[in-house]
Amino acid sequence: MTPMLDIRGIRKTFNAHTANEVRALRGVDLAIDSGSFVVVIGTNGSGKSTLLNAVAGGFFVDSGSLHIDGTDVTAWPEHRRAAYIGRVFQDPFSGTATSMSIAENLALAARRGRPRGLGRALHRSALDGFRDRVRRLNMGLEDRLQNPIGSLSGGQRQALTLLMATWLKPKLLLLDEHTAALDPKSADQVIRLSEEIVTRDKLTTMMVTHSMSQAANLGDRLIMMHRGTVLHDIRGVEKQRLRANDLLNRFEDVRRADLLDESAAAMLRRLYV
Amino acid sequence: MLLLIGALTIGLILSLLAFGVFITFRIFEFPDITAEGSITLGGAVAAVLIVAHVNPVLATLAAFAAGALAGTATAVLHTRFRINSLLSGILVMTALYSVNLHVMGKSNLPLLSERTMTSMAESAGIRLLGSPTLHLAGWEVGASDISSLLLSLAVAALVGLALYLFFRTNLGVAMQAAGDNAQMIRALGVNVDTMIVLGLAISNGLIAVAGALLTQYQGFADVQMGIGMVVWGLASVIIGEALVGVRDLGFLITGAVMGSVLFRLLVAVALRGGLNPNDLKLVTAVFVFGALVLPTLARRFRRPSRV
Numbered sequence: 001m002t003p004m005l006d007i008r009g010i011r012k013t014f015n016a017h018t019a020n021e022v023r024a025l026r027g028v029d030l031a032i033d034s035g036s037f038v039v040v041i042g043t044n045g046s047g048k049s050t051l052l053n054a055v056a057g058g059f060f061v062d063s064g065s066l067h068i069d070g071t072d073v074t075a076w077p078e079h080r081r082a083a084y085i086g087r088v089f090q091d092p093f094s095g096t097a098t099s100m101s102i103a104e105n106l107a108l109a110a111r112r113g114r115p116r117g118l119g120r121a122l123h124r125s126a127l128d129g130f131r132d133r134v135r136r137l138n139m140g141l142e143d144r145l146q147n148p149i150g151s152l153s154g155g156q157r158q159a160l161t162l163l164m165a166t167w168l169k170p171k172l173l174l175l176d177e178h179t180a181a182l183d184p185k186s187a188d189q190v191i192r193l194s195e196e197i198v199t200r201d202k203l204t205t206m207m208v209t210h211s212m213s214q215a216a217n218l219g220d221r222l223i224m225m226h227r228g229t230v231l232h233d234i235r236g237v238e239k240q241r242l243r244a245n246d247l248l249n250r251f252e253d254v255r256r257a258d259l260l261d262e263s264a265a266a267m268l269r270r271l272y273v
Numbered sequence: 274m275l276l277l278i279g280a281l282t283i284g285l286i287l288s289l290l291a292f293g294v295f296i297t298f299r300i301f302e303f304p305d306i307t308a309e310g311s312i313t314l315g316g317a318v319a320a321v322l323i324v325a326h327v328n329p330v331l332a333t334l335a336a337f338a339a340g341a342l343a344g345t346a347t348a349v350l351h352t353r354f355r356i357n358s359l360l361s362g363i364l365v366m367t368a369l370y371s372v373n374l375h376v377m378g379k380s381n382l383p384l385l386s387e388r389t390m391t392s393m394a395e396s397a398g399i400r401l402l403g404s405p406t407l408h409l410a411g412w413e414v415g416a417s418d419i420s421s422l423l424l425s426l427a428v429a430a431l432v433g434l435a436l437y438l439f440f441r442t443n444l445g446v447a448m449q450a451a452g453d454n455a456q457m458i459r460a461l462g463v464n465v466d467t468m469i470v471l472g473l474a475i476s477n478g479l480i481a482v483a484g485a486l487l488t489q490y491q492g493f494a495d496v497q498m499g500i501g502m503v504v505w506g507l508a509s510v511i512i513g514e515a516l517v518g519v520r521d522l523g524f525l526i527t528g529a530v531m532g533s534v535l536f537r538l539l540v541a542v543a544l545r546g547g548l549n550p551n552d553l554k555l556v557t558a559v560f561v562f563g564a565l566v567l568p569t570l571a572r573r574f575r576r577p578s579r580v
Contacts, residue, residue: 056460077464078460079459079462079463079464079465080462082459082460082461082462082463083462085460087460089456089460093454094454094456094457095457095460096454096457097449097450097453097454097457097458098453098454099449099453099520100446100449100450100453104446104449104450105450107443107446108446108447108450108458108461108463109461111443111447111461111462112461112462113461113462114462116442116443116444116446116447117442117443117444118439118442118443118444119442119443120441120442121441121442121443121445121446122441148520164461165460
């Protein structure tokens, strides 16, 4: 069976050959099966968000390839990959158009990756469909379809963005720390909604998170990124047994190794420079 | 009375300019200066074709195409070559000055006794009314003046309605979203660059039509006619927003027409009241400056200072 997402040896260096050179991805290989829910964790600057961005097409990789459901999308621009990918961003303001109404935003999502012509965006049957699916969010938004998105709270916006990203079933759902900017209660609500949608639609999902409890409790596979590579890849029974504390220990290991590297480097500098 | 009708007519014609400025400045937040060149380009193309006895309606449509091309040029400079939006417009506007001179062959092209949309409307009006003058609320007005007023009203209403309906289509909604949140609409599969090209093409097409209609109304095209037009259009849009106050697109489009007409009337009254015509553009610029700054100042004034 071909994996839904096949990442082969991708590398990316930002600001190459300058003082600000950042080797963000240093050869990432990852194959994700259809229907798998992968949680991605890592320290700041480990490359986890960059990895998601590389898949979404926010930039082109320097080398390596990306296949979605067997199709080579390495050279596809972001808007073309969107036909396959649904996304929710960290910033609740990123996923929706503020000045436009809820209904208009949903109409935009209902045509993700499809041609947009001169047909009416908000015809009656579309509005009925919007109301039905928004009602299931249980946020009372179904009666406010004509209100601008700007009038909603961050949690409501993220829930709506999630609904929009999955309105047409995507081959791949990318969640980039999509609860990090929310208060605990909203974050909890959005996480439960994410789990519900992913399970119901059997979506292949990659979720970046900073929350160790989310990382331990969600998904069937966990990737830990470090310095632009995949450090740990935990799945199956081992992932099920994983607790938040185990993850903290792994982070601690990484930190110690880094410290060791640094002190070793400092010692070498003292000795030889 | 004649002054009033003239101001109304020009105001309605220039509401197409306000529509164009609204699309670029408000929907895309793209400060498109191309307008100053494309309004003249529209006038020049229409004038040359009309002098060559082309049907004036076709000549006006040709002006739209020419303006759309100019807008496309600016958009391509910005999206393909990553040139700053303001500079892209300045480059195309500067280039258009030469283009317009070439199109017209000289700096001023009169339409003496050619058949224009204005003259067509005038003769139709006189034929319909049966007399060259009529009495309106105690005033004697020329049937021809009323006819050209009605023509520009019809054009402004028709274009405004078309624009409103366009922004209700899937494509139109995607275009608004491209201006509102590029990241989001890209993630939903829309090429933002294509939307900018399309938006600037429509905007400058409409502005060129404003130029074509203005040329036919005043009876000549002039290579200088575009100077200051962006600020005039912006003034109309700002007045319109102040008049309607809501963020609904239908209201804003109507507001742009009202703003354009009201601005023209203000100008006419000011000139009548003894304003030196040379000061007109200075006064306009100061007005737009005030309109841009006042809301911020008012907010600062209203908010109690924290101790």
